[in-house]
Amino acid sequence: xxxxxxxxxxxxxxxxxxxxxxxxxxEAWEGRxxxxxxxxxxxxxxxxPAFRHAIERMDPQHYLxxxxxxxxLTGSATLAVEAGLIDADELEARSGGFPLSxxxxxxxxxxxxxxxxxxxxxxxxxxRVRVRNDHPMxxxxxxxxxxxxxxxxxxxxPGEPVPEIEAHLGRIEREPTYCVRFSMAELWGDDGxxxxxxxxxxxxxxxxxxx
Amino acid sequence: xxxxxxxPEPMSDVERRVHALETLLAEKGLVNEEFIDDMVQAYAxxxxxxxxxxxxxxxxxxxxxxxxxxxxxxxxxxxxxxFGGAEGAHMIVVANTxxxxxxxxxxxxxxxxxxVLGLPPSWxxxxxxxxxxxxxxxxxxxxxxxEVPDDVEIRVWDSSAEARYxxxxxxPAGTExxxxxxxxxxxSRDSMIGVARx
Numbered sequence: 001x002x003x004x005x006x007x008x009x010x011x012x013x014x015x016x017x018x019x020x021x022x023x024x025x026x027e028a029w030e031g032r033x034x035x036x037x038x039x040x041x042x043x044x045x046x047x048x049p050a051f052r053h054a055i056e057r058m059d060p061q062h063y064l065x066x067x068x069x070x071x072x073l074t075g076s077a078t079l080a081v082e083a084g085l086i087d088a089d090e091l092e093a094r095s096g097g098f099p100l101s102x103x104x105x106x107x108x109x110x111x112x113x114x115x116x117x118x119x120x121x122x123x124x125x126x127x128r129v130r131v132r133n134d135h136p137m138x139x140x141x142x143x144x145x146x147x148x149x150x151x152x153x154x155x156x157x158p159g160e161p162v163p164e165i166e167a168h169l170g171r172i173e174r175e176p177t178y179c180v181r182f183s184m185a186e187l188w189g190d191d192g193x194x195x196x197x198x199x200x201x202x203x204x205x206x207x208x209x210x211x
Numbered sequence: 212x213x214x215x216x217x218x219p220e221p222m223s224d225v226e227r228r229v230h231a232l233e234t235l236l237a238e239k240g241l242v243n244e245e246f247i248d249d250m251v252q253a254y255a256x257x258x259x260x261x262x263x264x265x266x267x268x269x270x271x272x273x274x275x276x277x278x279x280x281x282x283x284x285x286x287x288x289x290x291x292x293x294f295g296g297a298e299g300a301h302m303i304v305v306a307n308t309x310x311x312x313x314x315x316x317x318x319x320x321x322x323x324x325x326x327v328l329g330l331p332p333s334w335x336x337x338x339x340x341x342x343x344x345x346x347x348x349x350x351x352x353x354x355x356x357x358e359v360p361d362d363v364e365i366r367v368w369d370s371s372a373e374a375r376y377x378x379x380x381x382x383p384a385g386t387e388x389x390x391x392x393x394x395x396x397x398x399s400r401d402s403m404i405g406v407a408r409x
Contacts, residue, residue: 008318008369009346013339016355022332024255029229031255034330035247036233043241052320068321068336070225077232086235095231097224141371143318145345155283157301160373177372188346196365198345201372 001053001105001137002144004060009145009188030069033076040076044083049167053139054078057101074101104168108138113164113205117173122204127153129180129207139167142206149186150210154199155179162203175204259329260400262294263377266304266327267403268395271382280304280379289327289377298375299326305368306379307408312359314352314405315368315376316344324375328403335404345369355406378405 007013025031041051054075055063063071078101081088091098113136123129133148134140141163159174166172184196222230236242266289270277279288285304289295302324305313317323318341323331334340343351348365352358359365368376380402386394401407 005319007338007341010338010342011346013337013342016334016337016339016343016351018334018355019332024259024330025251027226029226031251032229032233032247034254035250036229036236036242038250039236039241039243039246043236055320064338067225068333073225073229073232077228080232080236085239085241086232090235091228091231094234095224095228098228098231141319143369143371145318155303157372157374160301177374179374194349194365196348196367198367198369200369201374203372 001056001108001139002135003056004058004063005056006144008143025069030067033069033073037072037076040080040085043085044079046079046083047161047166047172049139049141049161049163051075051079052163053104053167054082054101056139057104059099059102062099074099105137108136109164109168110134110136113140114169115205117159117162117165117175118204119159119174119176121156121176121178123153123156123176123178123207123209125153125156127178128210129153129178130210131180131202131206132208134206136164139163140206142202143200145187146180146182146200146202149182151180151182151186153178154181157201160203162205164205177201177203178207180207254325254330258296258325260327260398260403261395262292262329263324263327263400263403264395264398265292265391266294266377267379267398268391270304270379271386271394272391277379281306285377294326296326298322299324301374302327302377303374304377304379305366307381307405309363309381311364311366312405312408313366313368313376313378314344314348315370315378316341317370318342318345319371322370322375324377327377328400332400352406357401357407359408378403380409383409 055071058074080086130150131146157177160177161172179199179201181197181199270280286302289302321331321336345367348367402409
């Protein structure tokens with residue numbers, strides 16, 4: 001989904017703030033949440049894609065104003081409520097206010113992204129590929145900033161579970177992923193006009209061959 | 212339910228939410244204290260950038276190891292040192308050279324090679340880093356104190372699928388006489404993400 005989490009290339013977020021000697025967990029609750037996420041995903045039989053998508057569905061303002069482990073808290077509580085493990089009203093009553101993520105889209109996966117996976121790679125090293133201009137309402141691991149851009153395959157990886165299928169259809173189907181290299185000029189126009197480059201891993205269904 | 216006696220300090224809003232989720236899950240028999248404590252202890256103490264530093268130092272002193280490490284899949288070579296597990300099923304090491312400086316980001320969330328670097332710092336997961344590193348890496352690296360010479364290509368790796376990336380920094384000049392342990396002590400977390408040069 002073209003959500004607030006899809007941050008690559010967005011403008012206006014300001015400087016990177018580095019905290020000196022940052023602890024792994026700032027407060028005890030962050031560690032508790034780290035462990036609870038493991039328990040909730042096991043209890044709800046949710047894979048990583050479903051958990052990521054629960055975070056992606058957070059209210060954008062809440063997402064930007066809250067810390068990383070608050071994202072994990074919101075995502076795991078949303079999964080637990082949606083799976084019927086716990087009740088949203090009880091969460092609300094006991095906490096004095098518990099914002100959950102927004103509901104799943106009615107049609108999260110377009111048919112092209114839900115198609116069965118093929119294990120044999122269609123592309124090889126050096127293939128020129130264009131990223132399809134898909135904008136699914138549900139979970140995807142294809143960021144917006146590479147859509148419709150042309151790059152070169154620099155590595156072919158063996159099959160990995162397709163995120164759209166795992167998140168929304170609850171099945172594991174593996175297909176090859178490709179590390180695709182783009183020039184900065186291809187991604188950003190003249191502003192990117194240097195010799196720098198960007199490599200990103202993309203599932204086969206996101207790509208089409210450029211002749 | 213009131214449990215103020217467990218918390219001498221008043222709970223913050225987010226702590227109240229964590230407590231509500233945890234107690235509701237506990238009432239369903241779904242909270243395993245040992246699991247949570249083990250997870251926290253592992254990543255607070257045992258798994259962190261000291262692991263990656265050992266991988267880097269070994270690659271600097273052992274050419275055969277370096278070659279195995281820079282194979283298409285680095286996971287087996289990293290596993291030789293005993294490192295692997297969650298978020299490390301497919302690790303790839305990318306080597307800095309006089310021509311190329313590598314830097315790693317995850318624009319969509321927070322993907323990071325846990326077995327060799329531990330959990331990521333807050334800035335790595337923050338909107339400024341995730342939005343800017345793919346668009347203006349040279350400007351952002353300079354802002355973060357990492358000056359990359361103009362004739363060196365910056366190669367940004369956005370970890371959007373299952374591969375997790377670790378940067379192999381160049382061995383600093385003047386370290387010829389150092390032992391592997393002494394070399395490992397020179398390797399910073401930031402140099403293995405690619406936001407610092409040694």
